[in-house]
Every structure is written in C-alpha cells, then in structure tokens.
Amino acid sequence: MRRKGFPILRPLKLLTILVAILFVAPAVATAGWWSFVDRPGTWRSADWSSSGMLPAAPVTDEAAVYVFAARTGGLKGAFSVHSWIVLKRPGSARYERYDKVGWGSPIRRDGWAADGRWYSNPPEIVAMAQGARAVDLLPAMDAAIASYPWSHSGDYRIWPGPNSNSFVAHVLRQVPALGATLPPNAAGRDYAPGVASFDLAPDGRDLHVTLNGLAGFALGARSGLELHFLGLVAGVDIARPAVKIPAFGRVPLWPGS
Template sequence: MKSVKRLLLLIFVVYLLPTFASAGLWAMREHPSGWSAARWSSAGILPKANESNDAAIYIFSAMTGGLKGSVASHAWIVTKAKGAATYTRYDKVGWGNPIRRNHRDPDAFWYSNPPQLVTSITGSKAELLIPKIEGAIAAYPHAEPGGYTIWPGPNSNTFVAYVLRTVPEIGAVLPPHAVGRDYLPDGEFVHLDEDSRDLHVTLRGLLGFSVGVRSGIEVHFLGLVAGLDLARPGIKVPALGRIGI
C-alpha cells in the first residue's frame, strides 16, 4: 500500500504539479478569442530565403491554441534547397489532407504563440539531409485523410518526431510539451533509431521511456514527458518544457 501511495505521489509531483502550474500561468495570459482572431503571420525569425545560397533545415515548435495550449505544442519542419529562393514548410494538421505544404509562413506564429527554434542545420550537411527528410515525409504512415488523432497520436508532433527518428543526423528531439511525439507509428512498441543511438519503448505513446544520446533519459506518462537532457545539461519538465543550458 505504501508503495502505491509513493508512486501516486511521484506521479503527482513529477507530472501533474507542473501541468497544473502551466495551466495556471496560461490562464493569467491574454489569448485570442478564436482561430480567426489569432496571429498567424511571420515572427521574423528566419532570414529571407534568397539572402543565402546555402541549403537549410529548421525544426520549429510553438504552443498551440485553446486550453490545450497550456500543456501542448505544435511542431513543423522547414527546408530550403541549395540556391532556392523560397522555404518549404511541412506540417501535419487535423483537417483535410493531413500533411500540409506551405500553408503558413515558415516561421509563423501558431495561434498567436511565437515559434521556438528546436534546431537548425545549414550548408553542405543540410544539402545532404534534405533528400532524406523528403523521403521520410513521403514514407510517413499516417499521411492519409483521417490519419490524425489529437491525443495520444498520431498528431502533428508524431509526424515531426517520426522524421527526426528516421533521419537521426538532424540531431534533435522535440520539447517535452510536444504531446504525441512518443506515439510510434504502425503500432510499434519498441523503436531503435536508424543510427542505433536512441531507444524508444512505449505503449501507444501513453506510457514508456526513451534513452540515448539525443533523448537523454525520458519517461513519458499520458503524453507528458519528464527527464534529463544529457547532451545539453538540463531537465525536461512536463508541460513547461526544457530548463537548463
């Protein structure tokens, strides 16, 4: 009985307390009254695509709208081929054809929330990786209409996390509030990244863990992620994000 109580207390402290704190902070802020009132324009983070001849890759994440915006974010991928004068943005959404291409500015606000740059790659490395990213996007198994479930997945974060696992040379993982990122497509329970440097074990994204060079040590519970970032020392806090260097 004591063990059960300690486990419940641990779950409350590690997962629920930060979630309640994030929800409280969210409630104190101003929010757009609806989709049409939200800001969806460029946040001015990226340089003009034609300013550089270099290839580029960017992964973005921004808190989403409504009450779920207190605990969950939305991620997307941006690429620019060498010599291209425009960026190409890829998102997965919950309406129509799920995989959208250039339906927003590459660095746009998402439901009035500013995007966070998760990682960026430029130059020859980006030039080599863009075809791999495009191949992973084309192979994503939940790209058909109806292939979207807001929780526990597959959702927008499931899509981006799939690309990051398939092309591990990108060297990034989505932030802890990217709910749905730990859902493994095709009903997988165990996945070893292509370079064998990160292991993911999950029960439909609801309960499991990830461990490795990029993931550090993570335990996810009901889509909420807690853990340690070992590559860039810090802690991963459910709903709140990463805290550290």
C-alpha cells in the same frame, strides 16, 4: 497490535506520489500560468503572420533545414506545442514548410509562413542545419516526410496521436544525423501504434519504448533520460544539460545548453 497492510498497496502508493510530483503538479502549475497569458479567443482572431525569425526570402543560395515549434491555441496551449519542418534547397529562392494538421490535407505544404506564429504564439527553432550539412540531410528529410505512415485523410487524433508532433517526431527519428528531438511539451511525439513499441534509432543511439504513447520512456544520446505518462514528459537532457518539465518544456541548466 500493529496491523500490516497489503504489501502491494505500498508500491502503488509510492507510484501515485511519484506520478503526482513528476507529472501532475508541473502540469497543473503550467495550466495556472497559461490561464493568465493573453491570447486570442479563436483561430480567426489569431495572428499567423511571419515572426521575422527568417528572411521573407532566403538571402543566400545555401541549403538549410529547420525544425520549429510554438505553443498551440486554447487550453491545449498549456500542455503542448505544435511543431513543423522547413526546408531550403540549395539555389532555391523559397522555403518549403511541412505540417501535419487535423483538417484538409493531413500533410500540409506551405500552408503558412515558414517562421509563422501559431495561434499568435511566437515559434522557437528546435533544430537547424545549414550549408553542406543541410545538403547531406535533405534526401533523408524528403524520404522521412514521404514515409510518414499516417499521411492520409482521417489519420489525425489530437491525443495521444498521431498528430502534428507525431509527424515531426517520426522525421527526426528517421534522420538521426540532425541530432534533434522535439521539446518535452510536444504532446503526441511519443505516439506509436499497438499495445507496446520498442524503437531503436537507426544509428543505435536512442531507445524509445512506449505503450501506445500513454506511458513509456526514452534513453539515449539525443533524448537523455525521459519518463512518459499520458503524453507528459519528465526527464533530463545530458548532452545539452537541461531539465524537461511536463507541459512547461525544456529548461536549460545554463545559457546555451
């Protein structure tokens, strides 16, 4: 006679398999790839110089807003990028860079070159705006940077946050007009305090739900559909078709998306 198992075990088994396929397997595969990447052993030996993505000094008077991200160092680099914000004001001959770091002043201004490498890793531009659009965004960007709630000494935790990516994610949520979200491998971007957080974007076009940044989901015009687990993100980008792979990052489905 066939014995029946406990009904609750079947859903738990399916959930375990789903987590293994969606999150664990991609993260392990990315860690394996990262182990073969040539990289500096310490921060002292790393290259922090300009990547050359931006002119050393702005060549035009127009305003600009940039969001950069680059893989971080050590084992963390297998799972996460570090992100930062660069502002160029109209008529200014310099850039302003803003980072959240775990040492010194938590919100660091102009600590590195605007387009600098991070632990020798070249950055990518996550989002940008120039000209009149950037001029319109600058007041909101300034306000969002100033309103970051974890901006004091000691307000930093590598995982699950708040960290460098929690800072930039806060700014992007407060400035939905930029139309950007951080890459899926920006660990800490989904951190929120408390047991549970339900955050609807100011323009109502994105919903973010999280359990202390450890599990949750996002749904909306900018986020697409995302599932979050222990800082890893799996999902699909609908507006710019792409697959979001935990630890690895965003993979466009066709060029330019």
